[in-house]
Amino acid sequence: MVSLFVAVHGLKxxxxxxxxxxxxxxxDVYKLAEELSDMVxxxxxxxxxxxxxxxxxxxxxxxxxxxIIRSSDSIAANIAEGYGRYTPADRKKFYLYxxxxxxxxxxxxxxxxxxxxxxxxxxxxxxAITVTNIIKGLSSSLP
Numbered sequence: 001m002v003s004l005f006v007a008v009h010g011l012k013x014x015x016x017x018x019x020x021x022x023x024x025x026x027x028d029v030y031k032l033a034e035e036l037s038d039m040v041x042x043x044x045x046x047x048x049x050x051x052x053x054x055x056x057x058x059x060x061x062x063x064x065x066x067x068i069i070r071s072s073d074s075i076a077a078n079i080a081e082g083y084g085r086y087t088p089a090d091r092k093k094f095y096l097y098x099x100x101x102x103x104x105x106x107x108x109x110x111x112x113x114x115x116x117x118x119x120x121x122x123x124x125x126x127x128a129i130t131v132t133n134i135i136k137g138l139s140s141s142l143p
Contacts, residue, residue: 024083033076033098036105036129040072047117068108074101106130
């Protein structure tokens with residue numbers, strides 16, 4: 001019997017006699033990114049209407065609430081897309097996009113804190129996630 005082994009970034013998982021690469025949703029950095037975007041999504045409904053309202057004129061952009069939902073969702077989405085690429089250059093490109101989305105999300109969070117949209121306890125929860133391992137995980141994923 002011939003077994004096929006594929007590893008990307010040295011991540012592998014043994015199943016029976018065959019070794020298999022981890023799935024993207026098993027990666028710690030991906031889990032943290034998902035946790036962050038889920039927190040933003042859930043908290044959005046509690047924020048004031050000024051943050052939640054879509055701007056009426058197309059092309060003028062959205063308010064901070066919609067911007068942070070997009071940027072936080074983009075972190076995990078780019079990790080997943082990069083993880084599915086075959087060449088190191090392609091993976092690196094998407095991991096850098098993900099890191100940029102993470103920095104953008106942190107910028108929106110700082111604004112929400114400064115503008116008193118996030119409570120002190122919410123801000124502490126967000127800081128716990130953003131300070132932990134997302135950047136470390138993204139940096140270590142770069143070739």
